Amino acid sequence: MSINRPLKPALLRGWRRCCPSCGKGALLYKYLKVHDSCDACGQELHHHRADDGPAYLTILIVGHILAPLLHVVFVQFRPEPWIMALGFGVGSVALCLYLLPRIKGGVVAFQWARRLNGFGAEASGNVLKTQ
Template identity: 60%
Template structure:
């Protein structure tokens, strides 16, 4: 890296792995203590413990796509095994799989949003920790 590049980015690098783990736990990516969300999916404007500004995030549709990807890959083998081995009534199969997919989606969605916010914080994206 040249000297001019170093002078443009004087901020120390933030570790990505701890920020991602904290996001998955729905905690502040900076301190890991304060809650990341004010509600189910509403990201807090700032961490109540360390004061880190969190309103910069731009999670948009990323967490929903990640959730669909994970739920689809986890439920596909379940569908196959249930259909091939147990042969339940189609209405029972549809009901069980619907409940499983909805429950898993509701569980994963805030965690995926925390993961995306943690990555954005660690990489200083969208105004996190740097000049606008």
């Protein structure tokens, strides 16, 4: 049985888009690509399986932030429809672009902290061997 790594520091490092192990090396390059390993500590990062999870979480968070705000703005101020569409369109794109790499960093850091998808195999020596 493998022991989990500290979750909170790993998530904070992932949010900052840094290596979840040391916090010094960069986790991402080219906006959303994950490095194969950390430049600072050598931690292998190619095990991650973030897939579509960060995108779904980003949409969920942005929707939960902007939907109530859309309602409040419409009820309180009654702006023209084109102003609301332009404002909330730009706001949603900007918020998505800000959150997506940070959430991806958090997902990769969560996988590292919980030793998911091969992140624990190299530390414990439990590499699966084919027969």
